[in-house]
Amino acid sequence: MSCGHRESTGDRKGSEMRSRSDVIAAGTCGPGGLGGVLDGLAAELSALGWASRVRVLPGRPAGLRVVNPEPGAAALSEDVYARPGEGGGWAFWWPWGEVIAADAAGAAAVIVRVLRPAVSEVSQGCAPPRG
Numbered sequence: 531m532s533c534g535h536r537e538s539t540g541d542r543k544g545s546e547m548r549s550r551s552d553v554i555a556a557g558t559c560g561p562g563g564l565g566g567v568l569d570g571l572a573a574e575l576s577a578l579g580w581a582s583r584v585r586v587l588p589g590r591p592a593g594l595r596v597v598n599p600e601p602g603a604a605a606l607s608e609d610v611y612a613r614p615g616e617g618g619g620w621a622f623w624w625p626w627g628e629v630i631a632a633d634a635a636g637a638a639a640v641i642v643r644v645l646r647p648a649v650s651e652v653s654q655g656c657a658p659p660r661g
Contacts (some may be wrong), residue, residue: 566635567612567620568594573617585609593625599644606645611638 565584571594572582581597591611598606608624615621615632622630622637631637 570634571637574634578642596641603647
């Protein structure tokens with residue numbers, strides 16, 4: 531994705547579209563900026579078979595929506611954010627503020643591990659017991 535790539539703002543009606551350059555602060559596009567950092571994480575996740583997309587919701591920073599690819603596991607999806615880290619690099623973090631990792635490959639590995647179902651009951655077609 532490039533900084534001019536168009537993404538939905540998350541509005542269910544889909545009526546409002548903005549370019550990423552409209553919503554990502556000036557100077558953060560390109561390989562070393564926020565857009566490039568999120569694109570790098572998206573590429574790492576894609577290499578692991580996971581889907582993701584940059585999205586901007588009103589009142590929130592630009593982030594990457596990571597979608598669990600396993601059938602029936604859509605609830606195990608999450609938004610991930612990037613912010614400047616120590617030493618001039620970037621860090622990836624969960625919406626609740628916990629740092630995931632300081633590099634895209636490390637973040638992708640953690641995200642896939644955390645968002646994967648425990649013993650894959652989903653892939654075995656087993657439903658959890660009803661109580």
